[in-house]
Amino acid sequence: xxxxxxxxxxxxxxxxxxxxxxxxxxxxxxxxxxxxxxxxxxxxxxxxxxxxxxxxxxxxxxxxxxxxxxxxxxxxxxxxxxxxxxxxxxxxxxxxxxxxxxxxxxxxxxxxxxxxxxxxxxxxxxxxxxxxxxxxxxxxxxxxxxxxxxxxxxxxxxxxxxxxxxxxxxxxxxxxxxxxxxxxxxxxxxxxxxxxxxxxxxxxxxxxxxxxxxxxxxxxxxxxxxxxxxxxxxxxxxxxxxxxxxxxxxxxxxxxxxxxxxxxxxxxxxxxxxxxxxxxxxxxxxxxxxxxxxxxxxxxxxxxxxxxxxxxxxxxxxxxxxxxxxxxxxxxxxxxxxxxxxxxxxxxxxxxxxxxxxxxxxxxxxxxxxxxxxxxxxxxxxxxxxxxxxxxxxxxxxxxxxxxxxxxxxxxxxxxxxxxxxxxxxxxxxxxxxxxxxxxxxxxxxxxxxxxxxxxxxxxxxxxxxxxxxxxxxxxxxxxxxxxxxxxxxxxxxxxxxxxxxxxxxxxxxxxxxxxxxxxxxxxxxxxxxxxxxxxxxxxxxxxxxxxxxxxxxxxxxxxxxxxxxxxxxxxxxxxxxxxxxxxxxxxxxxxxxxxxxxxxxxxxxxxxxxxxxxxxxxxxxxxxxxxxxxxxxxxxxxxxxxxxxxxxxxxxxxxxxxxxxxxxxxx
Amino acid sequence: xxxxxxxxxxxxxxxxxxxxxxxxxxxxxxxxxxxxxxxxxxxxxxxxxxxxxxxxxxxxxxxxxxxxxxxxxxxxxxxxxxxxxxxxxxxxxxxxxxxxxxxxxxxxxxxxxxxxxxxxxxxxxxxxxxxxxxxxxxxx
Numbered sequence: 001x002x003x004x005x006x007x008x009x010x011x012x013x014x015x016x017x018x019x020x021x022x023x024x025x026x027x028x029x030x031x032x033x034x035x036x037x038x039x040x041x042x043x044x045x046x047x048x049x050x051x052x053x054x055x056x057x058x059x060x061x062x063x064x065x066x067x068x069x070x071x072x073x074x075x076x077x078x079x080x081x082x083x084x085x086x087x088x089x090x091x092x093x094x095x096x097x098x099x100x101x102x103x104x105x106x107x108x109x110x111x112x113x114x115x116x117x118x119x120x121x122x123x124x125x126x127x128x129x130x131x132x133x134x135x136x137x138x139x140x141x142x143x144x145x146x147x148x149x150x151x152x153x154x155x156x157x158x159x160x161x162x163x164x165x166x167x168x169x170x171x172x173x174x175x176x177x178x179x180x181x182x183x184x185x186x187x188x189x190x191x192x193x194x195x196x197x198x199x200x201x202x203x204x205x206x207x208x209x210x211x212x213x214x215x216x217x218x219x220x221x222x223x224x225x226x227x228x229x230x231x232x233x234x235x236x237x238x239x240x241x242x243x244x245x246x247x248x249x250x251x252x253x254x255x256x257x258x259x260x261x262x263x264x265x266x267x268x269x270x271x272x273x274x275x276x277x278x279x280x281x282x283x284x285x286x287x288x289x290x291x292x293x294x295x296x297x298x299x300x301x302x303x304x305x306x307x308x309x310x311x312x313x314x315x316x317x318x319x320x321x322x323x324x325x326x327x328x329x330x331x332x333x334x335x336x337x338x339x340x341x342x343x344x345x346x347x348x349x350x351x352x353x354x355x356x357x358x359x360x361x362x363x364x365x366x367x368x369x370x371x372x373x374x375x376x377x378x379x380x381x382x383x384x385x386x387x388x389x390x391x392x393x394x395x396x397x398x399x400x401x402x403x404x405x406x407x408x409x410x411x412x413x414x415x416x417x418x419x420x421x422x423x424x425x426x427x428x429x430x431x432x433x434x435x436x437x438x439x440x441x442x443x444x445x446x447x448x449x450x451x452x453x454x455x456x457x458x459x460x461x462x463x464x465x466x467x468x469x470x471x472x473x474x475x476x477x478x479x480x481x482x483x484x485x486x487x488x489x490x491x492x493x494x495x496x497x498x499x500x501x502x503x504x505x506x507x508x509x510x511x512x513x514x515x516x517x518x519x520x521x522x523x524x525x526x527x528x529x530x531x532x533x534x535x536x537x538x539x540x541x542x543x544x545x546x547x548x549x550x551x552x553x554x555x556x557x558x559x560x561x562x563x564x565x566x567x568x569x570x571x572x573x574x575x576x577x578x579x580x581x582x583x584x585x586x587x588x589x590x591x592x593x594x595x596x597x598x599x600x601x602x603x604x605x606x607x608x609x610x611x612x613x614x615x616x617x618x619x620x621x622x623x624x625x626x627x628x629x630x631x632x633x634x635x636x637x638x639x640x641x642x643x644x645x646x647x648x649x650x651x652x653x654x655x656x657x658x659x660x661x662x663x664x665x666x667x668x
Numbered sequence: 669x670x671x672x673x674x675x676x677x678x679x680x681x682x683x684x685x686x687x688x689x690x691x692x693x694x695x696x697x698x699x700x701x702x703x704x705x706x707x708x709x710x711x712x713x714x715x716x717x718x719x720x721x722x723x724x725x726x727x728x729x730x731x732x733x734x735x736x737x738x739x740x741x742x743x744x745x746x747x748x749x750x751x752x753x754x755x756x757x758x759x760x761x762x763x764x765x766x767x768x769x770x771x772x773x774x775x776x777x778x779x780x781x782x783x784x785x786x787x788x789x790x791x792x793x794x795x796x797x798x799x800x801x802x803x804x805x806x807x808x
Contacts, residue, residue: 070691071708072683099694100706104785110674110702117705511744519740531742575710595744628743629714633753645710651722653707654678658726 002127005036005061006119007052009043009068011098018102019115024067027116033127035059043068049081056085063126067095067119088133090574090644093126095119117657124656128649132574137623139225140324141565144169146217146504149177150196150547151329151539151554153203158558159327160208164565167321168203169231170213174278175200177331181261181355183362183369185547186411187442193277193364200279214284218318220508221597223623224534225324225570235314237271237285242309245281247273249301249310257289259366263356265374266366271301271310275364285310325534325561328518329554330504332540335390335397335494342461343389343491348469349375351462351489353389354408361415371419373488380487383416384426384471385409386459390494392430397494398515404546405492406433410443412490413452425452426484428459428473436548455484462489495544509596510535517543528557532596533626536560575644576625577632579618583639586616590631590640598624599631675729675795679706680715682747685736685777692781693788700785701792704732711735712773713746717757720771724761725804730770730795734787737775747775765802769794 006028010016025037036059040048043066055061064082068074071094079089095118105111141164145156148170156168168175179185180200182192203209212231219230238249255270268274270290273283291298292312302310337345337353345351350373352360363369373380387405390397406429413425427446432454434440446452457473464470468485475482497516498504505512510530511519518541521529528536538554539545545553564570577590581604591599602619605612618631618640629642641647681687687708693700709715712735720731733754735747754773762768772791776784 070687070694072688072691096691096706096708099691101702103694103697104700105702106699107702114702114705121705121707509744511739511741514739531744593745593749595746626743628711628746629709630711630743630746630749632714633716633749642710642714645714647716647718650707650709650719654719654723654728655726657678657705658676658723658728 002033002063003035003059003061004033004063004065004123004126005055005059006034006123007043007064007066008037008039009066010039010041011068012041015068015098015102018105018108018111019097020108020112023112024116024119028119031120031123034123036061044074044077052081053085056082056087062087062091063129064092065095065119065122065126067097067115067122069098070096088131090132091126091129093122093129095122121653121656124652125649128646128652130643132643134574135572135622136569137225137572139565139567139570140322141165142167142323143325143327143561143565144227144229144321144323145327145329147177147329147331147541148175148203149329149331149539150179151550152327153199154551154554155327155329155538155558156203156209157199157206158555159561160206162562164208164562166209167323168209168211169215169217171216172274173214173284174274175203175211175213176279179547180275182358184411184415186407187438197277204279211280213280217504217507220326223621226623227323227326227534229321229323231319231321233317233319235316236282237287237311237314238283239309239311240280240282242307243282244307248304250283252300252304254300255289255291257286262359262366265356265359325536325564326508327536327538327557327561328504328508328541329538330498330501330541332495333498335496337389337491337493339396340389343386343459344462345491348464350469350487351491354405354412354490354492357412357490361412371416379420381420381422382424382486383488383490384428384484384486385413385490385492387427387429387492388458389491398496400515400544401433402495402544403433404495404544407439407442407546409492410446410452414446414450417450417452426486427452427454428471429454429456430458436546455482495540498541501541508532508535517541528553528560534564572622573627575642576622576627577620577629577640577642579620580639580641581617583637584617585637586618587636588618589634589636590618593630593634595628595630596624596626675703675800677704677730677732677791677795678723678728679704679732679734680709680719681706682712682735683708683710684742685740686734686784688778689776689780689784692779693785696781698781698785700788703792703795704788711741711743711746712750713743715750717753720757721804724766724801727801727803729801730791732772732774732791734774734776737777740777764804766804767798769798770801
């Protein structure tokens with residue numbers, strides 16, 4: 001016979017104010033299996049927990065039900081209490097009579113019977129609770145960081161500094177990401193390269209970091225502590241071990257194509273390194289544009305390469321690595337500003353986007369830092385910066401605010417005024433958002449010290465008149481239409497999730513939102529974890545943010561990884577799927593429905609009527625299973641169950657609620 | 669059996685969104701009718717149509733399933749399966765003689781306490797208007 005103890009919490013007056021706890025106690029005593037009922041002012045307090053421990057010992061309880069607040073608040077607390085009394089923690093069950101009863105009702109007459117219903121449902125479930133044991137898995141003490149922008153580099157360095165191996169994966173030829181493209185960073189106007197490139201070198205030289213550039217994530221299998229990751233190392237066309245990075249190949253290459261790194265503002269060769277400070281300093285061959293791959297002739301680079309490092313016949317290779325944790329730092333794309341046809345991007349060469357401006361103003365950019373109009377290479381005397389191109393615009397772009405555009409456009413305006421002393425800078429804005437340390441001061445400086453002219457209004461049209469660009473807008477502060485004539489326009493595009501973010505998310509079985517940004521496990525309390533254990537997020541792949549926030553998040557993700565990798569073993573949650581092999585027919589309908597690929601076929605041999613036969617059944621990988629229970633519904637045989645939420649337990653709650661005890665309760 | 673009593677609505681709520689949403693409604697003291705009894709499940713995808721049939725067999729006046737918003741499932745895809753299954757079940761229930769208003773599926777996030785309270789209020793009202801549920805014959 002099971003011996004259930006029921007502990008009814010008053011929660012001060014939170015519960016006792018609307019529920020007649022004494023009456024519930026009196027009724028609970030009559031429930032089958034219940035041998036002990038006790039009230040307490042605060043069950044979660046030290047004396048409250050001690051009372052549970054004492055009762056377990058004195059009354060030889062083997063099931064404990066606490067009727068108090070939400071299990072989301074104190075289930076873990078009471079499980080520990082029960083465990084400390086020597087009882088399996090999963091023999092504990094909770095009735096939520098505060099959030100789901102006393103707090104939402106005002107009438108004691110109706111709230112009390114409802115509270116009793118919740119208690120007897122919990123008792124019915126507890127009677128069917130089974131002893132569960134947490135498993136343990138060995139942790140592979142190595143981390144994978146996907147994406148080597150500032151987020152990935154920071155996370156990799158932090159993890160590596162803590163003494164763990166890191167594999168840093170980057171699909172571009174060099175690490176550095178978006179930050180490497182920038183000239184200066186707000187609000188300090190630090191040179192971006194000066195603060196980033198040393199970190200890039202540190203990452204490349206760190207004894208604990210293995211760098212794979214020009215490589216892509218192919219496949220992720222496994223689970224927390226034990227991921228097996230397949231990486232595609234794209235054919236570089238260059239033997240990295242022989243190449244000295246002298247750069248002769250790119251200077252001799254006869255092909256010129258627009259440079260992606262310079263956002264089309266400059267040119268690169270068909271064998272190239274995106275920028276001089278690239279890490280690793282090894283070029284890649286762009287086969288789509290290489291004359292040899294197009295015509296079968298050329299090979300000039302090979303002829304001039306003294307190190308004999310050019311490899312036209314190199315092929316992609318796949319490598320497999322084992323890691324215990326993964327940090328996803330895949331970054332962002334920019335909104336295609338040509339979607340605003342009225343702004344004339346693509347039509348007027350002097351309408352550019354902010355990242356292109358960034359390359360123009362960059363000392364190592366295609367114009368050596370001179371702000372020149374793309375049309376005639378003259379220095380513009382007036383520039384308009386248009387904010388929210390794609391941000392905060394449900395019609396054409398996205399609903400959200402991209403968070404960094406106000407600040408970097410103010411920075412651009414300051415940089416322009418700095419370089420062109422007699423120039424005029426206009427910023428067209430809806431709202432200026434400066435939520436950051438020293439950000440508002442930076443904005444004030446732009447307006448006061450640099451004379452940047454801020455116009456509150458979104459341009460409705462940009463058109464050409466007498467060789468100038470005219471922005472037509474409504475100045476919403478003056479409440480009248482205006483036209484501003486400038487020589488160059490810079491559009492601040494929204495930050496978007498990578499166009500292949502969904503593919504990345506699916507490869508790793510993590511979720512993403514309607515915009516394609518990867519979802520954190522909890523927006524406030526678990527900001528760098530994902531809902532897939534062992535996978536963490538850093539940087540803009542999770543949502544738009546600026547560099548300080550990105551770096552903070554990267555270090556946070558790294559600290560989570562370091563915490564995980566500091567253990568040899570980790571405990572696994574026992575409330576996961578389990579198969580009754582006797583019932584399983586081996587149809588494996590459960591397999592495709594599982595979001596974690598946790599179910600595999602397994603062959604078992606058994607004796608049936610004296611004959612040894614082997615047959616296929618489903619097998620659950622306890623490391624992968626997260627206990628969602630989708631498989632239990634797909635199972636036609638009723639062979640699949642979730643421990644702690646078994647069919648039997650859930651039906652017992654239904655039966656108890658609507659069954660025999662009900663009229664007795666309601667009659668009182 | 670549900671003649672002289674307040675109607676009883678059984679709610680299957682996913683642990684991550686809707687159960688937490690109902691908690692938020694409680695924390696915000698959003699007063700609701702007393703008709704709903706909540707059963708916590710890991711995911712709306714865990715809700716077997718059998719559970720709902722059983723509730724109606726035992727005399728529930730209404731059944732409510734609530735999970736995370738589509739695309740927001742803690743387990744990525746569970747609520748998509750729930751949505752498809754439960755849509756079919758609703759039509760099947762109607763065929764069995766259970767009025768469609770007695771069975772509802774909702775998506776309530778952890779922060780939507782207000783929405784949860786509204787779901788409870790409106791469903792309780794509709795179920796009360798329908799009167800006692802025709803009890804399904806037990807097939808077991």
